Structure formats: C-alpha cells, structure tokens
Amino acid sequence: MEQFTFLTGMIPSTLMxxxxxxxxxxxxxxxxxxxxxxxxLEGLMSIGAMTAAITHVLLESTIGxxxxxxxxxxxxxxxxxxxxxAFASVTLKADQVISGTGINxxxxxxxxxxxxxxxxxxxxxxYKMGMQTGFLGIYPTVWIALIILAVTWFVMYKRPAGxxxxxxxxxxxALTACGVNVxxxxxxxxxxxxxxxxxxxxxxxxTQDIQFTVNTINGKGFIALAAVSFGRWVPLGVLGASLLFGxxxxxxxxxxxxxxxxxxxSEVFNMLPYLITLFTLVIFSGKDYAPRSIxxxxxxxxN
Numbered sequence: 167m168e169q170f171t172f173l174t175g176m177i178p179s180t181l182m183x184x185x186x187x188x189x190x191x192x193x194x195x196x197x198x199x200x201x202x203x204x205x206x207l208e209g210l211m212s213i214g215a216m217t218a219a220i221t222h223v224l225l226e227s228t229i230g231x232x233x234x235x236x237x238x239x240x241x242x243x244x245x246x247x248x249x250x251x252a253f254a255s256v257t258l259k260a261d262q263v264i265s266g267t268g269i270n271x272x273x274x275x276x277x278x279x280x281x282x283x284x285x286x287x288x289x290x291x292x293y294k295m296g297m298q299t300g301f302l303g304i305y306p307t308v309w310i311a312l313i314i315l316a317v318t319w320f321v322m323y324k325r326p327a328g329x330x331x332x333x334x335x336x337x338x339x340a341l342t343a344c345g346v347n348v349x350x351x352x353x354x355x356x357x358x359x360x361x362x363x364x365x366x367x368x369x370x371x372x373t374q375d376i377q378f379t380v381n382t383i384n385g386k387g388f389i390a391l392a393a394v395s396f397g398r399w400v401p402l403g404v405l406g407a408s409l410l411f412g413x414x415x416x417x418x419x420x421x422x423x424x425x426x427x428x429x430x431x432s433e434v435f436n437m438l439p440y441l442i443t444l445f446t447l448v449i450f451s452g453k454d455y456a457p458r459s460i461x462x463x464x465x466x467x468x469n
Contacts, residue, residue: 184412185307186366190390193362200355201335205266208387209273214240214364215371219378244364259463335457
C-alpha cells in the first residue's frame, strides 16, 4: 500500500519533469532528422531558462502575464542562439559536435555574465511565484509538451514539409534533385530545435525552481538528447524515452518517502537518471536507427 501511494503521488512531479525533457527532445529529433547533430540542447535550455527567469523577475510585479511572456522570450532567445550552430555547421560546414559543444560552453559563460550585469551576482534573484498547477496538480507545461508532440507527429508524417525534413537527413542529394533547398530546411530545423530548447529551459526554471542558477538545467539537455536516440528518432519513441527518464528523475527526488530505502545514501538515487541515460546509450549505440546523413555537412557538389 505504501508503494502504491508513493507511485501515485509521483505522477504530478513526474509529468512536471518529463515536460521540458520531452519538449527539448522533440527539438533535438527535428534537428537530427534533418541531418544535423545538436548536442547544444543543454546550452540552449540554459539560455531559455535565464531569459525566462529574468523576464519573470523584472515584470512579475508590474504586469499580469509575465509567465507567458517569459515563455515566449525564452523560446525566441533559444532560437536566435541556435543560429550560431546553424551558421557554423551548415554554412561553414564545421564539425557539428564541436559546434554544439562550443555553444554549451558559451552559454555557461553568457548566462553568468548577464546575471552579473542585471543582478550583480551569478544567478537571478528569486521570484515570488512561479507557474501555478492546474487540474490534479498538473502544470500547464504538460499540455504544451503534448500539443508540440502531436503537431510534430502530424507535420512529420502527414505533411509534405515533414517528408522533406526526413529526406534532408536521409538523402539530401536526392532532395536537391527534386528542387528542394536542403540548406534552408536544415536552417529551419535547427531554428525550431533552438526555439523548443529555449522553451524547455523556461519550463524547467518556472516549475522546478525559484530562480535561475548555473545548475538549473543540470544535464537535462543531455538527457533529452539521449531520449532522441533511445526513442529511435520517432515522436512516440521520444515520448516513451522521456517518460522513462522523467520517472527516474522523479523517483530520485521522492524516494525519501519510502522508509525501507532509508539506509541507502541519497547520492545513489541522484545518480539514477544519469545511469539510466548512460545505460540506454550503450544499449542503442550500435543500432542503425539514426538518419543516414546525420552529422554529415551537406555539399551540393558531392553526390
């Protein structure tokens, strides 16, 4: 009975944790289905989280829609920042992994720098009230994530734009032969990925924290990236992987309610989400589910 109560009590927190992971993972999936590796999800989520926190802190007492505005601005900031990755990896044909790593490192410095300018410390000040829960204690971010998932599935498999997106990651030269601009598709995919990652970062800071710090994202972008691989680059698979990782994270937070596990140190459970992430990456690293042209710079002159 204790275990059943524990599991049912975890549902709201699990969905809260799953939502930003799922949103960021959908963005990563869109980008990689177009043929561009995007390990910059972590950094883009940090940019979005910082933007959302600053917006909400500064406007919370003056306007009544600071949270929706924070979500919008976070998404825009993530999208704009992702254009750096697009320019480096698509236009300059730089190594996509190195470009994404550079963005992660750059975001770590920029977020602290901006907070120092605005608040004179390496974090935002705490806001009075974050996003409020709705029916059954569930945050609106859950519905945002599900809507994004449904729209993504519909566009990818029911619309011509989705077919072009998938072709850009499978056989971009065949797509060019059909008169489609592969460069433009990859730019759009990276931009959408950045927008969703920025939105995901905002969802994290407005539901799971009371301020932005350098540890707000804390690996969630890499977990989202793992969810893309574990989910085999398809929307429903990404949903299942996000639920698994979200449940493990929620379990690590709520496990102290199980008395029979009190003898174990908390660090054991804190490692659980990352151990599961690492385990799934090892299991699926040799599987041939990835788009065939992923990670390969597009050169129109080569066939």
